Amino acid sequence: MxxxxxxxxxxxxxxxxxxxxxxxxxLLGTFLVLRRAxxxxxxxxxxxxxxxxxxxxxxxxxxxxxxIIGAALTxxxxxxxxxxxTSTGRVKSDAAIGLVFPALFSAGVLLLNIYARDVxxxxxxxxxxxxxxxWLDTVAAFGMQIPxxxxxxxVVTLVNLAFVLLFFKELKLMSFDSGLARAxxxxxGVLFYALLSLTSVTxxxxxxxxxxxxxxxFVIVPPAAAYLLTDRLPLVxxxxxxxxxxxxxxxxWQAVAWNVSIGGSMALVTGYFLLAAVxxxxxxxxxxxxxxxxxNRRRLGKRAIVVHLYSHEGxxxxxxxxxPQVLQEHLRWSEAxxxxxxxxxxxxxxxxxxxxxxxxxxxxxxLARDILEPWQRA
Amino acid sequence: MDLAQFLSxxxxxxxxxxxxxLGVSSGTLGVFAVLRGQSLLxxxxxxxxxxxxxxxxxxxxxxxxxxxxxxxxxxxxxxxxFVLLLVRNTRLKNDAALGSALSxxxxxxxxxxxxxxxxxxxSQAGLDSFLFGQAAAILRSDLPLLAGLTVLLLALxxxxxxxxxxxxxxxQFARTLGLPVATLETLxxxxxxxxxxxxxxLVGVVLMSAMLVAPAVAARQWSRRMEGMAVSSALFGATAxxxxxxxxxxxxxxxxxxLIVLTATALVIVSLLFAPERGIVWAWLRAARQGREFxxxxxxxxxxxxxxxxxxxxxxxxxxxxxxxxxxxVRGDLRExxxxxxxxxxxxMPEEGNHWRLTGxxxxxxRAHVEGGGQGEEPA
Numbered sequence: 001m002x003x004x005x006x007x008x009x010x011x012x013x014x015x016x017x018x019x020x021x022x023x024x025x026x027l028l029g030t031f032l033v034l035r036r037a038x039x040x041x042x043x044x045x046x047x048x049x050x051x052x053x054x055x056x057x058x059x060x061x062x063x064x065x066x067x068i069i070g071a072a073l074t075x076x077x078x079x080x081x082x083x084x085x086t087s088t089g090r091v092k093s094d095a096a097i098g099l100v101f102p103a104l105f106s107a108g109v110l111l112l113n114i115y116a117r118d119v120x121x122x123x124x125x126x127x128x129x130x131x132x133x134x135w136l137d138t139v140a141a142f143g144m145q146i147p148x149x150x151x152x153x154x155v156v157t158l159v160n161l162a163f164v165l166l167f168f169k170e171l172k173l174m175s176f177d178s179g180l181a182r183a184x185x186x187x188x189g190v191l192f193y194a195l196l197s198l199t200s201v202t203x204x205x206x207x208x209x210x211x212x213x214x215x216x217x218f219v220i221v222p223p224a225a226a227y228l229l230t231d232r233l234p235l236v237x238x239x240x241x242x243x244x245x246x247x248x249x250x251x252x253w254q255a256v257a258w259n260v261s262i263g264g265s266m267a268l269v270t271g272y273f274l275l276a277a278v279x280x281x282x283x284x285x286x287x288x289x290x291x292x293x294x295x296n297r298r299r300l301g302k303r304a305i306v307v308h309l310y311s312h313e314g315x316x317x318x319x320x321x322x323x324p325q326v327l328q329e330h331l332r333w334s335e336a337x338x339x340x341x342x343x344x345x346x347x348x349x350x351x352x353x354x355x356x357x358x359x360x361x362x363x364x365x366x367l368a369r370d371i372l373e374p375w376q377r378a
Numbered sequence: 379m380d381l382a383q384f385l386s387x388x389x390x391x392x393x394x395x396x397x398x399x400l401g402v403s404s405g406t407l408g409v410f411a412v413l414r415g416q417s418l419l420x421x422x423x424x425x426x427x428x429x430x431x432x433x434x435x436x437x438x439x440x441x442x443x444x445x446x447x448x449x450x451x452x453x454x455x456x457x458x459x460f461v462l463l464l465v466r467n468t469r470l471k472n473d474a475a476l477g478s479a480l481s482x483x484x485x486x487x488x489x490x491x492x493x494x495x496x497x498x499x500x501s502q503a504g505l506d507s508f509l510f511g512q513a514a515a516i517l518r519s520d521l522p523l524l525a526g527l528t529v530l531l532l533a534l535x536x537x538x539x540x541x542x543x544x545x546x547x548x549x550q551f552a553r554t555l556g557l558p559v560a561t562l563e564t565l566x567x568x569x570x571x572x573x574x575x576x577x578x579x580l581v582g583v584v585l586m587s588a589m590l591v592a593p594a595v596a597a598r599q600w601s602r603r604m605e606g607m608a609v610s611s612a613l614f615g616a617t618a619x620x621x622x623x624x625x626x627x628x629x630x631x632x633x634x635x636x637l638i639v640l641t642a643t644a645l646v647i648v649s650l651l652f653a654p655e656r657g658i659v660w661a662w663l664r665a666a667r668q669g670r671e672f673x674x675x676x677x678x679x680x681x682x683x684x685x686x687x688x689x690x691x692x693x694x695x696x697x698x699x700x701x702x703x704x705x706x707x708v709r710g711d712l713r714e715x716x717x718x719x720x721x722x723x724x725x726x727m728p729e730e731g732n733h734w735r736l737t738g739x740x741x742x743x744x745r746a747h748v749e750g751g752g753q754g755e756e757p758a
Contacts, residue, residue: 038474042477090599092412102639106588106635107636109635123510127584213425214488220481221481224475224478227469271482278468
């Protein structure tokens with residue numbers, strides 16, 4: 001199959017478009033998550049409705065370079081308004097975000113309501129997107145017909161990729177130590193504005209595919225999930241992109257199976273990945289944490305037993321204190337806990353039992369010494 | 379149609395009642411959300427009610443407000459729990475947790491929404507109105523439920539006013555007093571979710587969060603006490619609700635939510651600029667006046683210093699020199715001081731430009747100020 005046929009195949013064009021939205025979003029979203037500014041992507045993606053409406057009313061286009069510039073400006077405007085409101089000292093930054101984007105969004109929706117009914121763009125589409133119809137609208141490029149959204153998203157993805165590769169060092173420094181970045185003269189503020197402008201550009205390129213609200217899922221959720229899987233920044237970005245691509249493919253088939261919104265389905269699959277990462281991440285997952293806690297508890301149990309026996313060894317009450325029944329009482333353990341800890345100590349050969357009382361083995365004594373007198377370690 | 383006729387219209391009455399209930403409940407609870415720094419939690423919760431709305435629709439097969447409200451409340455609360463799970467048990471921060479909850483729940487809502495549409499059992503128009511809000515969709519039969527929920531909400535807030543206030547301003551202290559802080563915080567979050575649900579039909583899931591934030595921010599400008607803030611926030615909320623939904627009901631099918639939100643935003647802007655004490659305009663005017671006074675005092679002191687250096691109280695000083703000393707034009711300030719009788723124009727070497735000198739009163743005023751360590755009487 002030729003590339004043109006491939007890109008015009010309906011399922012493939014939809015999945016590729018979704019994957020491009022996810023990759024373009026994750027490239028930027030990683031840094032937003034690290035900067036703790038995730039909700040700015042939500043604010044921006046709502047606000048661009050205003051930009052889309054204004055540009056449509058003036059230039060009668062819903063895509064293309066003018067729309068892109070309009071979006072970038074709207075994004076900058078949003079952040080500028082939020083920062084101005086915050087700097088008056090009368091509104092906290094979260095409340096400022098919560099004021100600015102609903103206002104711009106409302107203005108945009110009303111403009112669409114009044115002037116743009118039943119034409120190329122309406123409030124409903126802007127909100128929810130129509131990724132299922134990307135194959136309908138094609139443009140000629142590279143000597144073939146390519147779905148317009150796919151082409152736009154491919155360009156935006158390349159731009160975002162170039163931005164991240166070019167400024168990787170600066171973005172990294174900005175994310176982890178903004179103060180140092182400023183001290184070294186890297187202008188983290190300017191870079192942050194650039195990041196947010198690209199976020200708005202990506203949002204406007206993606207809105208006719210996935211809508212402005214689901215866009216947030218493609219920007220925030222894969223990086224958040226990836227952040228739970230690894231500590232290395234390049235890997236966070238890589239995993240986020242891979243999860244985004246997988247979400248687009250699985251989401252498409254899930255949507256087909258249930259006969260529901262494709263964009264919504266793709267966004268929901270990113271949620272599955274996040275949930276899986278929360279539960280199953282080897283280092284930060286809930287399951288791993290529970291296993292670690294359990295191991296610690298067991299290790300502690302064995303250590304408590306050998307230390308207890310060792311500290312009474314050779315004393316008058318040794319006989320008394322070495323009976324298994326005493327453990328429960330003196331170490332304040334439940335019966336089950338005492339039983340389990342004792343069993344494991346016996347299994348590990350730390351103690352031995354002669355039917356009457358417990359004896360420390362050489363190995364157990366060594367462990368107890370190591371705990372109590374670590375300075376004697378060879 | 380004149381106003382009285384318009385207001386006696388059956389639909390308009392329903393809308394007005396709904397708008398007042400919306401404004402009062404979200405205005406009151408918004409105060410807590412804003413003061414506790416939870417403005418964006420409201421945003422996440424309001425988006426997250428969508429699956430509940432769709433599910434309520436799906437289960438009853440019609441636009442049954444009771445089922446929709448219950449569904450919205452459940453899914454909003456689940457989203458709040460999800461945020462809590464992420465923040466407490468993972469290394470994700472609040473912002474990423476909120477963004478994830480918001481978008482994942484909204485995605486689920488969109489899926490259910492399209493499922494309802496393709497099942498074809500019910501008209502999607504009723505459901506769509508929950509996205510942006512629709513005033514005309516409020517029925518007389520909805521009002522008892524909305525009123526009941528509002529009363530419940532206000533009763534809860536009144537009953538636990540002291541406790542809610544304490545966990546808002548000083549949760550540590552509340553803990554040392556032995557208050558069940560976690561329970562109270564959960565209750566407050568549930569109450570915020572309830573306030574969101576009450577307004578859904580008018581404002582819609584996308585914009586409902588603004589009705590928590592805007593009235594409270596506006597109210598903060600007018601009151602320094604939480605009681606006053608809550609009352610004025612409820613008033614602002616109701617005002618925005620009434621104005622926005624009336625325009626929508628009278629107009630040509632404009633979405634109600636955006637109109638209400640823009641009205642609330644206008645109230646915020648007016649409050650930020652013009653509220654007594656905290657108004658930005660008054661602060662600007664104060665700063666400008668202080669700047670002016672400071673400039674004139676410095677001018678007077680510069681002239682005093684030169685007069686002392688030349689051992690001549692009436693020493694004539696070139697205006698250009700004063701301009702250089704002040705780093706800006708001085709004509710206006712000199713004229714002001716002249717009107718106050720502290721300086722006067724002095725004829726001296728006209729080819730070198732204007733000259734000025736201190737009057738007796740000006741010299742005394744400047745000396746009092748300089749010798750008093752800057753504590754002397756104010757000039758002009």
